[in-house]
Amino acid sequence: MTTQDQHPALIVENLKTHFFTHGGIVKAVDDVSFTVNRGEIMGLVGESGSGKSMTGYSIMGLIDPPGRLVSGSIRLQGKELRGLTQEQMRAVRGNRIAMIFQDPMMTLNPVLRIDTQMMEAIFAHQKVSRTVAREMSRDALARVGISSPDERLVAYPHQFSGGMRQRVAIAIALLNKPELIICDEPTTALDVTIQGQILYEMQKLCRESGTSLIWITHDLSVVAGLADTVCVMYAGKIVESGTVHQVLEAPRHPYTYGLIASAPSRNPHGQPLKQIRGMTPSLMNLPSGCAFRSRCDHATEVCATAPVLEQYDGRTLRCFHPVTVVPEVVQ
Numbered sequence: 001m002t003t004q005d006q007h008p009a010l011i012v013e014n015l016k017t018h019f020f021t022h023g024g025i026v027k028a029v030d031d032v033s034f035t036v037n038r039g040e041i042m043g044l045v046g047e048s049g050s051g052k053s054m055t056g057y058s059i060m061g062l063i064d065p066p067g068r069l070v071s072g073s074i075r076l077q078g079k080e081l082r083g084l085t086q087e088q089m090r091a092v093r094g095n096r097i098a099m100i101f102q103d104p105m106m107t108l109n110p111v112l113r114i115d116t117q118m119m120e121a122i123f124a125h126q127k128v129s130r131t132v133a134r135e136m137s138r139d140a141l142a143r144v145g146i147s148s149p150d151e152r153l154v155a156y157p158h159q160f161s162g163g164m165r166q167r168v169a170i171a172i173a174l175l176n177k178p179e180l181i182i183c184d185e186p187t188t189a190l191d192v193t194i195q196g197q198i199l200y201e202m203q204k205l206c207r208e209s210g211t212s213l214i215w216i217t218h219d220l221s222v223v224a225g226l227a228d229t230v231c232v233m234y235a236g237k238i239v240e241s242g243t244v245h246q247v248l249e250a251p252r253h254p255y256t257y258g259l260i261a262s263a264p265s266r267n268p269h270g271q272p273l274k275q276i277r278g279m280t281p282s283l284m285n286l287p288s289g290c291a292f293r294s295r296c297d298h299a300t301e302v303c304a305t306a307p308v309l310e311q312y313d314g315r316t317l318r319c320f321h322p323v324t325v326v327p328e329v330v331q
Protein backbone atom coordinates (compact mmCIF):
# COMPACT_ATOMS: atom_id res chain seq x y z
CA MET A 1 0.00 0.00 0.00
CA THR A 2 1.41 3.45 -0.91
CA THR A 3 1.16 6.39 1.50
CA GLN A 4 -1.47 7.88 -0.80
CA ASP A 5 -3.68 4.82 -0.47
CA GLN A 6 -3.71 5.18 3.31
CA HIS A 7 -5.46 8.57 3.11
CA PRO A 8 -9.19 8.91 2.55
CA ALA A 9 -9.87 10.17 -0.99
CA LEU A 10 -11.14 13.49 0.35
CA ILE A 11 -11.27 15.21 3.71
CA VAL A 12 -13.13 18.52 3.92
CA GLU A 13 -12.74 20.26 7.27
CA ASN A 14 -14.51 23.36 8.57
CA LEU A 15 -14.95 24.73 5.06
CA LYS A 16 -16.48 28.18 4.79
CA THR A 17 -17.30 29.72 1.40
CA HIS A 18 -18.92 33.12 1.63
CA PHE A 19 -20.11 35.58 -1.03
CA PHE A 20 -19.37 39.21 -0.24
CA THR A 21 -22.22 40.92 -2.06
CA HIS A 22 -23.41 44.56 -1.93
CA GLY A 23 -26.41 43.38 0.07
CA GLY A 24 -24.31 41.56 2.68
CA ILE A 25 -22.41 38.32 3.27
CA VAL A 26 -24.02 35.14 1.90
CA LYS A 27 -22.71 32.23 3.95
CA ALA A 28 -23.29 29.60 1.25
CA VAL A 29 -21.01 27.01 2.88
CA ASP A 30 -20.58 27.53 6.58
CA ASP A 31 -18.30 25.21 8.52
CA VAL A 32 -18.79 22.06 6.46
CA SER A 33 -16.77 18.92 7.26
CA PHE A 34 -16.94 15.41 5.77
CA THR A 35 -14.76 12.54 4.60
CA VAL A 36 -15.11 10.44 1.46
CA ASN A 37 -13.17 7.17 1.40
CA ARG A 38 -11.73 5.51 -1.70
CA GLY A 39 -14.42 3.96 -3.90
CA GLU A 40 -17.14 5.39 -1.67
CA ILE A 41 -20.24 7.23 -2.91
CA MET A 42 -21.44 10.11 -0.76
CA GLY A 43 -24.82 11.74 -1.33
CA LEU A 44 -25.00 15.45 -0.56
CA VAL A 45 -28.65 16.37 -0.11
CA GLY A 46 -30.77 19.33 0.90
CA GLU A 47 -33.29 21.81 -0.46
CA SER A 48 -32.50 24.30 -3.18
CA GLY A 49 -30.07 26.97 -1.95
CA SER A 50 -28.71 24.91 0.95
CA GLY A 51 -25.12 25.15 -0.35
CA LYS A 52 -24.64 21.78 -2.05
CA SER A 53 -23.35 23.07 -5.39
CA MET A 54 -21.13 25.68 -3.74
CA THR A 55 -19.55 22.91 -1.65
CA GLY A 56 -18.77 21.06 -4.91
CA TYR A 57 -17.50 24.20 -6.64
CA SER A 58 -15.31 24.99 -3.62
CA ILE A 59 -13.62 21.57 -3.86
CA MET A 60 -13.11 22.12 -7.60
CA GLY A 61 -11.57 25.57 -7.01
CA LEU A 62 -14.35 27.13 -9.10
CA ILE A 63 -15.54 29.86 -6.73
CA ASP A 64 -15.28 33.28 -8.34
CA PRO A 65 -15.56 36.74 -6.72
CA PRO A 66 -17.58 37.94 -4.91
CA GLY A 67 -17.25 34.42 -3.47
CA ARG A 68 -14.22 33.30 -1.49
CA LEU A 69 -13.09 30.32 0.57
CA VAL A 70 -12.85 32.03 3.93
CA SER A 71 -11.42 29.17 5.97
CA GLY A 72 -11.09 25.41 6.26
CA SER A 73 -9.21 22.69 4.50
CA ILE A 74 -9.77 20.41 1.48
CA ARG A 75 -7.36 17.47 1.33
CA LEU A 76 -7.31 15.17 -1.68
CA GLN A 77 -5.42 11.95 -0.83
CA GLY A 78 -3.82 13.89 2.02
CA LYS A 79 -2.70 16.84 -0.12
CA GLU A 80 -4.12 20.28 0.70
CA LEU A 81 -5.88 21.91 -2.26
CA ARG A 82 -6.76 25.17 -0.58
CA GLY A 83 -4.14 27.76 -1.38
CA LEU A 84 -3.04 26.16 -4.68
CA THR A 85 -2.50 28.65 -7.51
CA GLN A 86 -4.93 28.79 -10.45
CA GLU A 87 -2.40 26.93 -12.56
CA GLN A 88 -1.85 24.21 -9.95
CA MET A 89 -5.62 23.84 -9.58
CA ARG A 90 -6.03 23.50 -13.36
CA ALA A 91 -3.65 20.52 -13.20
CA VAL A 92 -5.90 18.91 -10.57
CA ARG A 93 -9.24 19.67 -12.29
CA GLY A 94 -10.27 17.21 -14.98
CA ASN A 95 -7.33 15.06 -13.94
CA ARG A 96 -7.55 14.10 -10.25
CA ILE A 97 -11.04 15.55 -9.67
CA ALA A 98 -13.75 15.88 -12.32
CA MET A 99 -17.18 17.44 -12.14
CA ILE A 100 -20.35 16.49 -14.00
CA PHE A 101 -23.08 19.13 -14.14
CA GLN A 102 -26.86 18.94 -14.50
CA ASP A 103 -26.52 20.47 -17.96
CA PRO A 104 -23.99 18.46 -20.02
CA MET A 105 -23.47 21.55 -22.21
CA MET A 106 -21.52 23.02 -19.26
CA THR A 107 -18.88 20.41 -20.24
CA LEU A 108 -19.46 20.12 -23.99
CA ASN A 109 -18.61 22.69 -26.63
CA PRO A 110 -21.48 22.81 -29.17
CA VAL A 111 -19.25 23.64 -32.14
CA LEU A 112 -16.62 20.93 -31.72
CA ARG A 113 -16.83 17.27 -32.63
CA ILE A 114 -16.86 14.84 -29.71
CA ASP A 115 -13.49 13.31 -30.65
CA THR A 116 -11.82 16.74 -30.66
CA GLN A 117 -13.22 17.55 -27.23
CA MET A 118 -12.31 14.20 -25.72
CA MET A 119 -8.79 14.19 -27.12
CA GLU A 120 -8.20 17.75 -25.91
CA ALA A 121 -9.26 16.67 -22.43
CA ILE A 122 -6.67 13.87 -22.56
CA PHE A 123 -3.86 16.04 -24.00
CA ALA A 124 -4.42 18.60 -21.21
CA HIS A 125 -3.10 16.06 -18.69
CA GLN A 126 -1.38 13.17 -20.48
CA LYS A 127 1.40 12.84 -23.04
CA VAL A 128 0.03 10.26 -25.46
CA SER A 129 -0.17 9.97 -29.25
CA ARG A 130 -3.30 10.93 -31.20
CA THR A 131 -3.93 7.25 -31.94
CA VAL A 132 -3.82 6.33 -28.26
CA ALA A 133 -5.98 9.37 -27.30
CA ARG A 134 -8.58 8.33 -29.89
CA GLU A 135 -8.61 4.75 -28.56
CA MET A 136 -9.00 6.05 -25.00
CA SER A 137 -11.91 8.26 -26.10
CA ARG A 138 -13.56 5.40 -27.91
CA ASP A 139 -13.21 3.12 -24.86
CA ALA A 140 -14.62 5.78 -22.55
CA LEU A 141 -17.72 6.20 -24.75
CA ALA A 142 -18.22 2.43 -24.82
CA ARG A 143 -17.82 2.28 -21.02
CA VAL A 144 -20.76 4.65 -20.46
CA GLY A 145 -22.97 2.55 -22.72
CA ILE A 146 -22.76 4.45 -26.02
CA SER A 147 -23.15 2.00 -28.87
CA SER A 148 -21.15 2.35 -32.12
CA PRO A 149 -18.60 4.57 -30.34
CA ASP A 150 -16.43 4.96 -33.48
CA GLU A 151 -19.32 6.57 -35.35
CA ARG A 152 -20.37 8.67 -32.36
CA LEU A 153 -16.87 10.07 -31.92
CA VAL A 154 -17.18 12.11 -35.12
CA ALA A 155 -20.60 13.55 -34.20
CA TYR A 156 -21.39 16.96 -32.72
CA PRO A 157 -23.20 17.40 -29.36
CA HIS A 158 -26.49 18.44 -31.03
CA GLN A 159 -26.62 15.04 -32.75
CA PHE A 160 -27.09 13.34 -29.35
CA SER A 161 -30.19 13.10 -27.16
CA GLY A 162 -30.08 14.70 -23.69
CA GLY A 163 -29.33 11.38 -22.00
CA MET A 164 -26.59 10.56 -24.51
CA ARG A 165 -25.04 14.01 -24.08
CA GLN A 166 -24.87 13.41 -20.35
CA ARG A 167 -23.17 10.06 -21.00
CA VAL A 168 -20.59 11.82 -23.17
CA ALA A 169 -19.98 14.36 -20.38
CA ILE A 170 -19.49 11.44 -17.97
CA ALA A 171 -17.13 9.75 -20.45
CA ILE A 172 -15.07 12.96 -20.58
CA ALA A 173 -14.96 13.07 -16.78
CA LEU A 174 -13.63 9.50 -16.74
CA LEU A 175 -10.89 10.03 -19.36
CA ASN A 176 -8.07 10.85 -16.98
CA LYS A 177 -9.16 8.32 -14.33
CA PRO A 178 -9.88 10.86 -11.58
CA GLU A 179 -9.73 9.85 -7.93
CA LEU A 180 -12.91 11.82 -7.23
CA ILE A 181 -15.92 12.77 -9.36
CA ILE A 182 -18.38 15.40 -8.17
CA CYS A 183 -21.79 14.99 -9.81
CA ASP A 184 -24.13 17.97 -9.50
CA GLU A 185 -27.65 16.65 -10.20
CA PRO A 186 -26.52 14.99 -13.46
CA THR A 187 -29.63 12.87 -13.90
CA THR A 188 -32.31 15.28 -12.67
CA ALA A 189 -33.35 16.33 -16.18
CA LEU A 190 -33.44 12.77 -17.57
CA ASP A 191 -36.29 10.29 -17.72
CA VAL A 192 -36.30 7.58 -15.06
CA THR A 193 -35.10 4.79 -17.36
CA ILE A 194 -32.03 6.70 -18.53
CA GLN A 195 -31.49 7.94 -14.98
CA GLY A 196 -31.51 4.36 -13.70
CA GLN A 197 -29.02 3.22 -16.35
CA ILE A 198 -26.62 6.08 -15.62
CA LEU A 199 -26.82 5.53 -11.86
CA TYR A 200 -26.12 1.83 -12.33
CA GLU A 201 -23.12 2.52 -14.56
CA MET A 202 -21.66 5.15 -12.24
CA GLN A 203 -21.99 2.84 -9.25
CA LYS A 204 -20.30 0.03 -11.18
CA LEU A 205 -17.46 2.29 -12.31
CA CYS A 206 -16.77 3.39 -8.74
CA ARG A 207 -16.76 -0.15 -7.41
CA GLU A 208 -14.46 -1.36 -10.18
CA SER A 209 -12.01 1.52 -10.30
CA GLY A 210 -11.94 2.75 -6.68
CA THR A 211 -13.07 6.19 -7.83
CA SER A 212 -14.92 8.15 -5.15
CA LEU A 213 -18.09 10.01 -5.91
CA ILE A 214 -19.96 12.94 -4.41
CA TRP A 215 -23.51 12.91 -5.73
CA ILE A 216 -25.31 16.22 -5.21
CA THR A 217 -29.08 15.93 -5.38
CA HIS A 218 -32.33 16.73 -3.67
CA ASP A 219 -33.72 13.33 -4.67
CA LEU A 220 -33.44 11.08 -1.64
CA SER A 221 -34.51 7.99 -3.57
CA VAL A 222 -31.40 8.40 -5.76
CA VAL A 223 -29.21 8.61 -2.66
CA ALA A 224 -30.95 5.59 -1.11
CA GLY A 225 -30.18 3.47 -4.18
CA LEU A 226 -26.73 4.78 -5.05
CA ALA A 227 -24.78 6.10 -2.08
CA ASP A 228 -22.95 4.57 0.87
CA THR A 229 -23.00 7.67 3.03
CA VAL A 230 -25.08 10.83 3.09
CA CYS A 231 -24.63 14.40 4.33
CA VAL A 232 -27.79 16.47 4.78
CA MET A 233 -27.25 20.22 4.32
CA TYR A 234 -29.47 23.00 5.56
CA ALA A 235 -28.68 26.71 5.19
CA GLY A 236 -24.98 26.16 4.46
CA LYS A 237 -24.37 23.65 7.24
CA ILE A 238 -24.41 19.87 7.56
CA VAL A 239 -27.19 18.99 9.99
CA GLU A 240 -26.94 15.19 9.84
CA SER A 241 -24.52 12.71 8.29
CA GLY A 242 -23.82 9.00 8.43
CA THR A 243 -24.37 5.85 6.43
CA VAL A 244 -27.37 5.83 4.10
CA HIS A 245 -28.80 3.01 6.18
CA GLN A 246 -28.59 5.01 9.44
CA VAL A 247 -29.72 8.38 8.15
CA LEU A 248 -32.45 7.47 5.68
CA GLU A 249 -33.96 4.60 7.62
CA ALA A 250 -33.85 6.26 11.02
CA PRO A 251 -33.48 10.03 10.51
CA ARG A 252 -32.80 11.87 13.75
CA HIS A 253 -32.78 15.48 12.53
CA PRO A 254 -36.29 16.93 12.13
CA TYR A 255 -35.18 18.41 8.78
CA THR A 256 -33.98 15.03 7.43
CA TYR A 257 -37.20 13.49 8.65
CA GLY A 258 -39.20 16.25 6.91
CA LEU A 259 -37.31 15.75 3.64
CA ILE A 260 -37.98 12.03 3.68
CA ALA A 261 -41.61 12.37 4.71
CA SER A 262 -42.29 14.94 1.97
CA ALA A 263 -41.15 12.61 -0.86
CA PRO A 264 -44.34 11.99 -2.91
CA SER A 265 -43.67 8.24 -3.02
CA ARG A 266 -43.82 8.11 0.81
CA ASN A 267 -47.28 9.62 1.00
CA PRO A 268 -50.38 7.47 1.25
CA HIS A 269 -52.45 7.66 -1.92
CA GLY A 270 -55.26 10.22 -1.88
CA GLN A 271 -53.98 12.16 1.13
CA PRO A 272 -52.56 15.68 0.94
CA LEU A 273 -48.78 15.63 0.36
CA LYS A 274 -46.77 16.22 3.51
CA GLN A 275 -44.36 19.11 3.36
CA ILE A 276 -41.93 21.00 5.54
CA ARG A 277 -43.72 24.20 6.49
CA GLY A 278 -42.20 27.59 5.75
CA MET A 279 -39.41 28.55 3.39
CA THR A 280 -35.63 28.13 3.39
CA PRO A 281 -34.24 31.22 5.11
CA SER A 282 -32.10 33.75 3.25
CA LEU A 283 -28.47 32.86 3.81
CA MET A 284 -27.76 36.57 4.23
CA ASN A 285 -29.94 37.05 7.31
CA LEU A 286 -29.95 33.75 9.12
CA PRO A 287 -31.66 33.70 12.50
CA SER A 288 -29.46 33.17 15.54
CA GLY A 289 -29.23 29.61 16.79
CA CYS A 290 -30.58 26.71 14.76
CA ALA A 291 -31.44 27.94 11.24
CA PHE A 292 -34.24 25.37 10.99
CA ARG A 293 -36.02 26.34 14.20
CA SER A 294 -38.74 28.51 12.63
CA ARG A 295 -39.87 25.50 10.56
CA CYS A 296 -39.38 22.84 13.21
CA ASP A 297 -42.18 21.24 15.24
CA HIS A 298 -39.70 20.24 17.95
CA ALA A 299 -38.10 23.67 18.50
CA THR A 300 -37.90 25.10 22.02
CA GLU A 301 -36.11 28.07 23.58
CA VAL A 302 -32.79 26.26 23.63
CA CYS A 303 -32.79 26.30 19.79
CA ALA A 304 -32.08 30.04 19.90
CA THR A 305 -28.50 28.98 20.70
CA ALA A 306 -26.54 27.32 17.90
CA PRO A 307 -26.42 23.50 18.10
CA VAL A 308 -23.05 21.93 17.28
CA LEU A 309 -22.43 18.82 15.20
CA GLU A 310 -22.09 15.90 17.63
CA GLN A 311 -21.99 12.13 17.54
CA TYR A 312 -25.46 10.76 18.17
CA ASP A 313 -26.84 7.27 17.64
CA GLY A 314 -24.09 6.22 15.21
CA ARG A 315 -24.12 9.37 13.06
CA THR A 316 -23.29 13.07 13.40
CA LEU A 317 -26.16 15.36 14.25
CA ARG A 318 -26.67 19.10 14.79
CA CYS A 319 -29.84 19.24 16.87
CA PHE A 320 -31.04 19.69 20.45
CA HIS A 321 -34.19 17.63 19.89
CA PRO A 322 -33.47 14.50 17.84
CA VAL A 323 -36.47 12.68 16.39
CA THR A 324 -36.67 9.46 18.38
CA VAL A 325 -39.90 7.89 17.21
CA VAL A 326 -39.74 7.69 13.44
CA PRO A 327 -43.27 7.64 12.08
CA GLU A 328 -44.29 4.91 9.72
CA VAL A 329 -44.24 7.07 6.62
CA VAL A 330 -40.43 7.06 6.73
CA GLN A 331 -40.00 3.34 7.31
Ligand SMILES: Nc1ncnc2c1ncn2[C@@H]1O[C@H](COP(=O)(O)OP(=O)(O)OP(=O)(O)O)[C@@H](O)[C@H]1O
Binds near residue numbers: 047053054065218283
Ligand atom coordinates in the same frame (compact mmCIF):
# COMPACT_ATOMS: atom_id res chain seq x y z
N1 LIG B 1 -22.30 34.50 -7.17
C1 LIG B 1 -23.07 34.45 -6.08
N2 LIG B 1 -23.34 35.57 -5.39
C2 LIG B 1 -24.10 35.54 -4.27
N3 LIG B 1 -24.65 34.41 -3.74
C3 LIG B 1 -24.41 33.27 -4.41
C4 LIG B 1 -23.61 33.22 -5.60
N4 LIG B 1 -23.57 31.94 -6.03
C5 LIG B 1 -24.30 31.22 -5.14
N5 LIG B 1 -24.79 32.00 -4.18
C6 LIG B 1 -25.67 31.61 -3.06
O1 LIG B 1 -25.16 30.47 -2.42
C7 LIG B 1 -26.24 29.74 -1.84
C8 LIG B 1 -26.02 28.27 -2.06
O2 LIG B 1 -26.19 27.98 -3.45
P1 LIG B 1 -26.01 26.50 -4.04
O3 LIG B 1 -26.08 26.64 -5.53
O4 LIG B 1 -24.81 25.86 -3.45
O5 LIG B 1 -27.30 25.77 -3.50
P2 LIG B 1 -27.79 24.30 -3.84
O6 LIG B 1 -28.06 23.64 -2.53
O7 LIG B 1 -26.84 23.62 -4.75
O8 LIG B 1 -29.16 24.58 -4.57
P3 LIG B 1 -29.77 23.95 -5.94
O9 LIG B 1 -30.27 22.59 -5.54
O10 LIG B 1 -30.87 24.88 -6.28
O11 LIG B 1 -28.67 23.90 -6.94
C9 LIG B 1 -27.52 30.28 -2.46
O12 LIG B 1 -28.20 31.02 -1.48
C10 LIG B 1 -27.04 31.16 -3.57
O13 LIG B 1 -27.91 32.25 -3.73
